[in-house]
Amino acid sequence: MHNPDDLDFHFKMTERYGHVARLHGGVIGPDGLYISDPLALHSILVRDQNVFQESTEFSGLFGVIHHGDQLASVQGDEHKKQRKLMNPAFTAAHVSKLSPLFYRIATELRDRLKAEVGSSSAYTLDILDRLTRTALELISQGGIGHTFNSFERNSKEFHEFHEALKDVLPNASKLFFILPFLESWRKREPAWLRRSLANLAYVIPWPTLRAFKKAVDTMHPVCKKVFYEKKAAFDEGGIGALSNTASGGRDLTTLLMQANSEADEEDRLSDEIVIANMSSIVLGGQETTSGAMSRLLNVMTLQPKLQEWLREEINEALSKKNGEHLDFYELNALPRLDAICRETLRLFAPVTFVWRQTMKDTVVPLQFPINDAKTGKEIREVLIHEGTPVYIGMGAMNRSIPLWGPDAGEFKPERWMGHQAHESTVEQIKTPGIYSNMMTFLGGGRGCPGMKFALLEIKTVMSVLLPTFHFEKTNDIVDWRLGITLSPYVRGKEAEGPQVPMKLSLL
Numbered sequence: 259m260h261n262p263d264d265l266d267f268h269f270k271m272t273e274r275y276g277h278v279a280r281l282h283g284g285v286i287g288p289d290g291l292y293i294s295d296p297l298a299l300h301s302i303l304v305r306d307q308n309v310f311q312e313s314t315e316f317s318g319l320f321g322v323i324h325h326g327d328q329l330a331s332v333q334g335d336e337h338k339k340q341r342k343l344m345n346p347a348f349t350a351a352h353v354s355k356l357s358p359l360f361y362r363i364a365t366e367l368r369d370r371l372k373a374e375v376g377s378s379s380a381y382t383l384d385i386l387d388r389l390t391r392t393a394l395e396l397i398s399q400g401g402i403g404h405t406f407n408s409f410e411r412n413s414k415e416f417h418e419f420h421e422a423l424k425d426v427l428p429n430a431s432k433l434f435f436i437l438p439f440l441e442s443w444r445k446r447e448p449a450w451l452r453r454s455l456a457n458l459a460y461v462i463p464w465p466t467l468r469a470f471k472k473a474v475d476t477m478h479p480v481c482k483k484v485f486y487e488k489k490a491a492f493d494e495g496g497i498g499a500l501s502n503t504a505s506g507g508r509d510l511t512t513l514l515m516q517a518n519s520e521a522d523e524e525d526r527l528s529d530e531i532v533i534a535n536m537s538s539i540v541l542g543g544q545e546t547t548s549g550a551m552s553r554l555l556n557v558m559t560l561q562p563k564l565q566e567w568l569r570e571e572i573n574e575a576l577s578k579k580n581g582e583h584l585d586f587y588e589l590n591a592l593p594r595l596d597a598i599c600r601e602t603l604r605l606f607a608p609v610t611f612v613w614r615q616t617m618k619d620t621v622v623p624l625q626f627p628i629n630d631a632k633t634g635k636e637i638r639e640v641l642i643h644e645g646t647p648v649y650i651g652m653g654a655m656n657r658s659i660p661l662w663g664p665d666a667g668e669f670k671p672e673r674w675m676g677h678q679a680h681e682s683t684v685e686q687i688k689t690p691g692i693y694s695n696m697m698t699f700l701g702g703g704r705g706c707p708g709m710k711f712a713l714l715e716i717k718t719v720m721s722v723l724l725p726t727f728h729f730e731k732t733n734d735i736v737d738w739r740l741g742i743t744l745s746p747y748v749r750g751k752e753a754e755g756p757q758v759p760m761k762l763s764l765l
């Protein structure tokens with residue numbers, strides 16, 4: 259299940275084992291359940307979300323990575339409190355205002371690519387590298403109002419921060435046997451003793467632990483510095499003083515600081531919590547989006563006709579605006595772009611599965627009945643015992659044949675054309691997914707708040723790149739490997755790290 263080369267295990271899950279499967283816990287672990295049934299997931303993520311909580315391992319890990327409590331490491335009322343303050347910053351009304359900023363960053367990418375490609379008829383480059391830089395600029399300028407000068411080849415700030423972002427989760431997953439202890443560890447007092455002990459990571463001859471600590475020590479100070487600079491400006495000149503930042507004062511953190519200053523005392527978040535959330539926004543929004551954009555372009559190279567179909571729509575829309583950029587609402591009104599984004603994010607959800615722990619015995623209903631392994635009888639609900647790890651198969655549900663039809667595993671953007679989201683499933687079954695009836699951005703109280711932000715990023719970048727370049731495949735085969743997010747590797751060149759090579763030429 260965790261094998262990086264067995265993504266197919268998850269994609270074929272419903273076909274092989276149905277929408278609820280028992281996972282044997284091995285010698286020491288408890289048995290778990292792997293669930294991709296829409297009704298059961300509605301219970302787990304929405305109706306009984308307080309019963310199916312973020313695992314202690316994850317809360318502890320993210321609490322350590324971000325130096326404090328933030329969305330991914332708090333539960334119940336504290337989680338609700340943080341979301342209540344943060345959600346308004348992620349609404350369409352606010353995200354749409356980021357359109358000019360995103361367009362500026364996307365055109366910088368385009369102009370740099372143009373210079374690289376020059377008059378070459380097919381210039382080969384690693385698009386993942388360029389889109390990683392773009393995604394970091396989009397999330398850092400749009401999320402925290404800071405630039406890493408990511409497009410500068412030799413930007414030290416970009417390299418250090420990007421290395422940290424890239425290394426932190428893969429190293430953390432190798433520390434799996436200390437993960438259960440991180441949640442209690444991070445709250446242990448006195449803090450100075452905890453910090454001194456943590457610094458032993460630099461002395462103990464354990465490279466993974468050292469690399470993890472180094473990544474954490476790189477990310478936190480950046481967010482802290484950006485926050486205190488903003489705070490000083492805010493305290494002195496109010497919200498107007500924050501318009502001199504990379505985002506012109508429109509970034510999510512500025513909105514959060516403003517909302518925080520206007521909130522009632524009991525709703526207000528401490529500085530530490532705001533800083534931890536800034537860090538979590540950057541980590542949560544970078545690799546997911548760069549992976550999604552690379553995947554979309556990868557699909558375009560494999561299906562040139564589709565690339566042309568999409569380009570035609572974008573060019574037509576641009577010509578109606580005399581070449582001026584397309585804003586949030588105009589981009590969302592393009593059916594082909596929307597269908598291709600949905601289909602890419604359905605088939606290739608950047609996060610394949612997440613897991614929860616069951617806090618008390620709970621019965622969940624099933625959309626697709628299963629047969630009892632002992633009696634053979636049909637079962638329409640399952641009792642999940644306290645302590646059971648529950649794996650939420652997002653990639654699996656997005657490819658379920660009973661849900662999406664016999665062509666569930668095929669890339670068919672036309673399934674979205676002219677339909678409301680839930681009409682695209684075979685029996686118009688509604689799922690708890692917040693994005694077009696699929697699980698890519700999860701659902702319920704912990705559904706991804708950054709969904710609109712991510713979609714605006716992807717659509718803006720595509721609307722800027724496709725009218726300028728033709729994208730063509732190389733002879734390399736790209737395999738997407740399983741991790742906390744999916745990562746692309748060229749077959750036979752895995753040691754070179756993640757990459758998506760493709761040939762570009764100017765149109």
Ligand code: HEM
Nearest residue numbers: 329330542543546547550609612699700704706708711712
């Ligand atoms: C294609 C891009 C993205 C995908 C597929 C994605 C997916 C997800 C998923 C599946 C979760 C739930 C994780 C869990 O509960 O264990 C999540 C949570 C989260 N995402 Fe995203 N995300 C994306 C982009 C973004 C962006 C751009 C931002 C920020 C602007 C962001 C911020 C967050 C935050 C803060 C959480 C934690 C929410 C909570 O626990 O309440 N994400 N995302």
